[in-house]
Every structure is written in C-alpha cells, then in structure tokens.
Amino acid sequence: MAKIAIVGAGLIGRAWAISFARSGADVALWDVDANAPAAALTTIGEMLPELRRYGLLDDEPGVVLARIHAVERLEAALDGAAHVQENSPEKLDVKRELFAKLDRIAAPETVLASSTSAILPSAFSADLAGRARMLVAHPINPPYLIPAVEIVPAPWTDGEIVKRTAALMRQAGHSPIVMQREIDGFVVNRLQGALLEEAFRLVDRGLASADDVDVALKDGLALRWSFMGPFETIDLNAPKGVRDYVARYQSIYRDMFPPGRADWAGPVLETIEASRRAKTPEADLGQRQTWRDRRLMALLAHKRKAAGEIGD
Numbered sequence: 633m634a635k636i637a638i639v640g641a642g643l644i645g646r647a648w649a650i651s652f653a654r655s656g657a658d659v660a661l662w663d664v665d666a667n668a669p670a671a672a673l674t675t676i677g678e679m680l681p682e683l684r685r686y687g688l689l690d691d692e693p694g695v696v697l698a699r700i701h702a703v704e705r706l707e708a709a710l711d712g713a714a715h716v717q718e719n720s721p722e723k724l725d726v727k728r729e730l731f732a733k734l735d736r737i738a739a740p741e742t743v744l745a746s747s748t749s750a751i752l753p754s755a756f757s758a759d760l761a762g763r764a765r766m767l768v769a770h771p772i773n774p775p776y777l778i779p780a781v782e783i784v785p786a787p788w789t790d791g792e793i794v795k796r797t798a799a800l801m802r803q804a805g806h807s808p809i810v811m812q813r814e815i816d817g818f819v820v821n822r823l824q825g826a827l828l829e830e831a832f833r834l835v836d837r838g839l840a841s842a843d844d845v846d847v848a849l850k851d852g853l854a855l856r857w858s859f860m861g862p863f864e865t866i867d868l869n870a871p872k873g874v875r876d877y878v879a880r881y882q883s884i885y886r887d888m889f890p891p892g893r894a895d896w897a898g899p900v901l902e903t904i905e906a907s908r909r910a911k912t913p914e915a916d917l918g919q920r921q922t923w924r925d926r927r928l929m930a931l932l933a934h935k936r937k938a939a940g941e942i943g944d
C-alpha cells in the first residue's frame with residue numbers, strides 16, 4: 633500500500649494511523665504540536681495488542697507499529713505520500729490555512745483529504761490552485777473499528793481523485809460512501825440527525841423516556857441495521873419487496889412528519905427498487921429472509937456473550 637501522511641495526530645489522526653498501518657501502509661505522523669506524534673505512538677502501541685486479541689490485526693502489533701513514524705517536519709511527512717489525511721481542529725480558518733500549505737508543499741499527484749465532520753470541502757478549498765485534488769474523507773469514530781467513511785467532493789474535485797480515494801479506503805478495509813456532491817451533514821450525520829431529532833421530540837413531548845428510546849434502537853431497529861441498511865430491511869419486510877412495502881405501509885408514516893417529505897412512491901422508488909433487485913432478485917427474497925434471521929441469531933448470541941464478558 634502507498635505511503636500515507638497523517639496531518640494532525642489527535643484522536644482521529646492516530647485512529648487513522650492504525651487503520652492504514654494495519655493494511656500495510658507506511659504512515660508518517662505530523663502535528664503542529666511537536667509532542668503529539670510521539671504521544672500518539674504511545675497510545676497506538678497500547679491499542680494494537682487489544683486489536684490483535686480480538687482478531688482484528690493480521691500482523692503482530694510490533695510489525696504494525698513499526699510502519700508508523702513520528703515526523704518532525706511537514707515536508708518530510710508529505711514526501712512520497714500518495715494520500716494526506718488531515719485531522720486538525722474543526723475550525724474553518726485552521727483548515728483553510730493548512731490546506732493552502734499542503735497544496736504548496738505536496739507533490740501535484742498527492743491527494744489531500746480532510747477528516748472534517750461538518751465543513752464542506754468547497755469551504756476550505758475554493759481559492760486554492762490544487763483544489764481539484766481536495767475532498768473530504770469523513771470517518772466515523774473510531775475509524776479502525778467503524779469501516780464506513782464518507783467521500784465528499786467539492787464541485788471542482790476531479791472525479792478520478794474521488795475514485796482513487798474510494799479505492800484506497802477499500803484497500804484499508806473501509807467501506808466508502810461516495811457522495812455525488814456536498815451537502816451539510818453529508819450522509820451519516822443527516823441520517824443520525826433525523827433520528828436524533830425524533831428521539832429528542834419523543835422525550836420532550838413526554839411520550840417515551842430516554843431509556844426507552846435507547847431500547848428502541850439497541851434492542852430494536854439497530855439489530856437489523858448492524859448488517860443491513862434501512863432499504864434492505866424494508867425490502868425483506870413485505871413479500872414482494874420494497875415496492876410492496878411502500879404500497880402497504882407508507883400511509884403509516886405519511887402524517888407523522890411536517891410537509892416537505894419525500895414521496896416514497898414517486899420516482900425515487902424506481903431508483904431504490906432497481907438497486908435492491910440488483911442485489912436480491914424478487915425470487916430470492918425468501919432465502920434472504922432466512923439469511924437475515926441467521927444473522928440476527930448470531931448477533932444476539934454475540935451480544936449475550938459480550939454482555940457477560942465485557943459488561944452491559
């Protein structure tokens with residue numbers, strides 16, 4: 633795997649270092665605070681044996697740790713790097729200044745990606761000469777345990793850079809979510825935000841306790857969602873799949889939310905159904921339901937065991 637430069641070695645920077653080094657990459661760690669990379673290496677050294685114990689590290693911890701280097705000069709970190717993963721504080725002025733600097737120093741073929749949680753890629757890259765090689769690669773914390781990563785292009789990001797970043801992330805064991813264009817919250821926080829909004833409303837209106845809302849997820853929806861998305865979930869909840877589900881159940885949801893909702897039976901359904909049928913033909917839905925139930929059994933058995941061993 634190609635060399636990776638991690639710029640900003642705090643919580644997220646050090647987590648990315650594990651992800652990339654675990655996949656075989658040579659990783660350079662740099663931070664504006666000269667002590668941060670060494671501190672990160674100490675923390676990483678403590679985490680790796682635990683990952684190994686859970687079977688989540690193919691190589692010996694020492695071998696993985698030896699791939700990560702604390703580097704004093706930014707120039708040295710960027711030298712020969714195929715990809716820079718930026719993890720500075722979530723402040724627009726810091727990111728703007730840092731990306732201008734990265735653009736000046738990094739070789740033209742180096743991809744410059746930000747871990748930003750919520751800053752749009754256009755906001756930090758607009759005025760920069762190399763803006764076509766800049767984008768967001770937003771992890772879910774901690775990235776060495778949660779595979780999804782959001783790849784978000786600015787309007788001027790080169791499509792090849794998006795593809796290259798998604799391929800690199802796959803190589804590092806991640807599951808890229810490739811957005812077509814930027815929007816506040818990207819995909820994950822928009823979904824989480826919709827759920828949190830309703831969770832707050834239910835508690836605020838005295839309809840359910842906070843504990844019961846948590847139960848609705850951890851002992852309800854999230855069990856299926858941990859190995860299927862919401863679309864596959866509803867595809868398997870009606871005999872003829874997602875279209876059948878919408879026909880039967882959209883009315884339940886129709887009056888729950890303010891106007892401006894999507895029409896589930898509108899053109900969007902063609903897109904969702906085509907995507908689902910490409911994965912599971914209608915004739916195989918029954919078989920897939922059996923698969924789902926086995927996955928749920930395995931998950932419940934794991935949850936019971938983990939609760940006993942680690943705590944509930």
Ligand SMILES: NC(=O)c1ccc[n+]([C@@H]2O[C@H](COP(=O)([O-])OP(=O)(O)OC[C@H]3O[C@@H](n4cnc5c(N)ncnc54)[C@H](O)[C@@H]3O)[C@@H](O)[C@H]2O)c1
Binds near residue numbers: 772
């Ligand atoms: N913490 C999370 O759960 C999470 C999840 C996803 C994405 N992110 C994003 O990752 C980024 C980093 O967050 P974090 O939680 O690791 O923060 P952090 O405070 O743990 O680490 C930030 C690091 O950046 C360094 N730094 C400050 N200015 C810098 C500069 N100009 N150049 C290089 N390094 C600099 C600091 O010394 C520090 O080590 C943020 O953009 C954040 O939104 C965070």
